[in-house]
Amino acid sequence: GAQAIIGGFGGEVDLEAAGWKGGPILVSGIDGVGTKLLIAQKMNKHDTVGQDCVAMNVNDLLCNGARSIFFLDYIGCSKLNLEMAASFVEGVAEGCRLSGCALVGGETAEMPGLYDGEDYDAAGTATGMRSKDQALPRMQEMAEGDIVLGIASDGVHSNGFSLVRKIVARSGVEYTDPAPWDSSRSVGESLLTPTRIYVKSIWSVHEHGRLLLGLAHITGGGLSENIVRMIPEELAAEVDVKTWEMPAVFKWLKKEGNVTSEEMARAFNTGLGMVAVVKAENADLVISKLETAGEKVYKVGKLVKRDGEGCVLKNLSSWI
Amino acid sequence: GAQAIIGGFGGEVDLEAAGWKGGPILVSGIDGVGTKLLIAQKMNKHDTVGQDCVAMNVNDLLCNGARSIFFLDYIGCSKLNLEMAASFVEGVAEGCRLSGCALVGGETAEMPGLYDGEDYDAAGTATGMRSKDQALPRMQEMAEGDIVLGIASDGVHSNGFSLVRKIVARSGVEYTDPAPWDSSRSVGESLLTPTRIYVKSIWSVHEHGRLLLGLAHITGGGLSENIVRMIPEELAAEVDVKTWEMPAVFKWLKKEGNVTSEEMARAFNTGLGMVAVVKAENADLVISKLETAGEKVYKVGKLVKRDGEGCVLKNLSSWI
Known part of the structure; x- marks a missing residue:
């Protein structure tokens, strides 16, 4: 029911092949913000990288012809800085609003010993939906x-x-x-x-x-x-x-x-x-x-x- | 079309409400492996934490009454250690096999300046499907x-x-x-x-x-x-x-x-x-x-x- 598209912009799952008669194609991707986070850290400004986290994923899914319907985010850190996390998630929420998709979950993992000080990593995953004839590229x-x-x-x-x-x-x-x-x-x-x-x-x-x-x-x-x-x-x-x-x-x-x-x-x-x-x-x-x-x-x-x-x-x- | 279930084991999206007539409920979660990774690091053994990454997610979705249909993983690191990553993804693939879901994508982000040496963080996201009357808990x-x-x-x-x-x-x-x-x-x-x-x-x-x-x-x-x-x-x-x-x-x-x-x-x-x-x-x-x-x-x-x-x-x- 599913195949990874090597070199494509997202992985596809045909819900019909997965057992749901008449179901759509789902397309899903996962991506991080990368070292732009280190500039957010330096500026102590975390809302815009939250939007980046959404954007990198939802724009990718468009290339498969799919509109994002939901999003989840992951933050890994040493000890949760609530202010930082709130600001980041505010940006995620804004990104979801701008792309018309639902923020359905997220995880914040505290891992002292892996992250130093205020450092954190962030990734997100978007899942989109399309009909068979909306597939891109053609x-x-x-x-x-x-x-x-x-x-x-x-x-x-x-x-x-x-x-x-x-x-x-x-x-x-x-x-x-x-x-x-x-x-x-x-x-x-x-x-x-x-x-x-x-x-x-x-x-x-x-x-x-x-x-x-x-x-x-x-x-x-x-x-x-x-x-x-x-x-x-x-x-x-x-x-x-x-x-x-x-x-x-x-x-x-x-x-x-x-x-x-x-x-x-x-x-x-x-x-x-x-x-x-x-x-x-x-x-x-x-x-x-x-x-x-x-x-x-x-x-x-x-x-x-x-x-x-x-x-x-x-x-x-x-x-x- | 979607609501986050506060305190629940996963976020739900009703594909019907999202515009696909007769569509199923999708349930999605994201989770990491946590500091068990530091033991994998010490043992230089990375396949089993790959399976953990899948397990933490697919078991969660069961609690919502959903069977996982696809999975994506994220690895953040300083510089990709190919042997480590291959071993980790082997564990992810085994986890997907054991849970009957498709590995449709993944991302490896190299972020020198955020991760030290051979350190890495790993997270994954599973999306499951159920009918309305398969919802749990009841x-x-x-x-x-x-x-x-x-x-x-x-x-x-x-x-x-x-x-x-x-x-x-x-x-x-x-x-x-x-x-x-x-x-x-x-x-x-x-x-x-x-x-x-x-x-x-x-x-x-x-x-x-x-x-x-x-x-x-x-x-x-x-x-x-x-x-x-x-x-x-x-x-x-x-x-x-x-x-x-x-x-x-x-x-x-x-x-x-x-x-x-x-x-x-x-x-x-x-x-x-x-x-x-x-x-x-x-x-x-x-x-x-x-x-x-x-x-x-x-x-x-x-x-x-x-x-x-x-x-x-x-x-x-x-x-x-």
């Missing part, structure tokens, strides 16, 4: 000329933070200093911007239509490694990085860290949190629906015949 | 005179390990020494005995019948605090601890640690991993079905009118 329907859309991110999201922390440390700025890329907020506050949750906007396009052929959540591996997960072997996504402006935080990270454009495209979302493939004739309709639902959307490229890499990034030298 | 059907059954555990399972580690440290025995309570195995090997998985045996009783009125998974809080979670306010479980023999490992822990009987009953399962409430006229049938499925079962007490505590343990002084 690789067999993809063809040369299909349009690649990019949906704007809200900053760094939850990946690449080991590199971010290295660059910040080397630059000499403090997390409490005004951000060189946004003087209205501190470095820490800006970096802690929560991962954008795309559930409601994407579901408004996907629920009843057959408009989306594929979705990629741009997490670790960036555009370079995530887009290829949803397209067939014979096709490549040709993406022109001049079609959107790389946000200021990434320009600062690139310059301060002396990061190559290629590395930027593997470590960070570089401004696009979600990428979609649609038929050319549907592109404007999808953009209009997504923008009505509050997203900023760019036509960033198209599918071409594959000749080598599955994701070809054009004009990378424009990232300076 | 408190409104419980009455004075109903029988309390105890199902044997396989050692300490996965709770109370902070106390276990303190007692072992104070006793002066090494984890590699022969266990004073079982000379055929070392202290570490014996303590790492995996948590028993009750899914198949209990499902053989519960799937088609209305024989079980309630189930309690005996985890942290022991008999004292877990049995009360499934019985109504006006009733108490009166359990005679002389009706089964407390296993040798617990006798050793009690003596070496100078642990009171009351504390034993709150910290450990003391020999019973699962407790059930059944009608007196069904007790022998349930015992026979469970024993046919491989369990050792004891009649340990009955429900009485509550007058103070919800779980009254008789003959505690016999635990010496």
Whole structure:
């Protein structure tokens, strides 16, 4: 009744095969927040990483065509700091509200001897539901000329933070200093911007239509490694990085860290949190629906015949 | 469409209320292995804690009347030790096999700066399914005179390990020494005995019948605090601890640690991993079905009118 999708964005269970006649497909994933937690720790600000914990999971499930219906979180720590935990769970609850899913449980494990001081780890799991014909990606329907859309991110999201922390440390700025890329907020506050949750906007396009052929959540591996997960072997996504402006935080990270454009495209979302493939004739309709639902959307490229890499990034030298 | 059951053994989602007509109830939980991991670390033996990770979750869901259908695991570490992770996941797979559920995904998060050396934390999440009329507990059907059954555990399972580690440290025995309570195995090997998985045996009783009125998974809080979670306010479980023999490992822990009987009953399962409430006229049938499925079962007490505590343990002084 179940199979893990190797290389996919979530594991599937067919409730019908599991014995419930007429049941839906369930899709489930588990993910943590990663070393962004260490910045939350430094800033003693824990609500936004709670939202990250939800976002990383519910955005992944969208790529399978599923809408998240419930979520559970896990916190491992030495001794529970109630204020920290309350703040974290507040962010989890906000993430669940933004994605329209229910927070049905959680566990806080106190493990002195494993965690030091105020350190904690956090992970979460979301389970979504879809009908059989809502499955994504629909690789067999993809063809040369299909349009690649990019949906704007809200900053760094939850990946690449080991590199971010290295660059910040080397630059000499403090997390409490005004951000060189946004003087209205501190470095820490800006970096802690929560991962954008795309559930409601994407579901408004996907629920009843057959408009989306594929979705990629741009997490670790960036555009370079995530887009290829949803397209067939014979096709490549040709993406022109001049079609959107790389946000200021990434320009600062690139310059301060002396990061190559290629590395930027593997470590960070570089401004696009979600990428979609649609038929050319549907592109404007999808953009209009997504923008009505509050997203900023760019036509960033198209599918071409594959000749080598599955994701070809054009004009990378424009990232300076 | 969903509600968290405060004090219950898992969170519920009604798929019908979530928009899938005729859908089942899903029940989901998340739990870690706790400080038993530190003994796995000391013994460099990681397969059995993988099974624990599954067991803690799937046994919990049984108490809601649900059979687990899928599982995901999370490992947080500094740098992935492939041998360790492979061994852990082997145990997870064995746990999934024993409980008849599918391992549909997992995440390994490398977080240097949060975890030291070879340390890791592990958690897992199981989701189960049931029909509306399979819900447990059925408190409104419980009455004075109903029988309390105890199902044997396989050692300490996965709770109370902070106390276990303190007692072992104070006793002066090494984890590699022969266990004073079982000379055929070392202290570490014996303590790492995996948590028993009750899914198949209990499902053989519960799937088609209305024989079980309630189930309690005996985890942290022991008999004292877990049995009360499934019985109504006006009733108490009166359990005679002389009706089964407390296993040798617990006798050793009690003596070496100078642990009171009351504390034993709150910290450990003391020999019973699962407790059930059944009608007196069904007790022998349930015992026979469970024993046919491989369990050792004891009649340990009955429900009485509550007058103070919800779980009254008789003959505690016999635990010496």
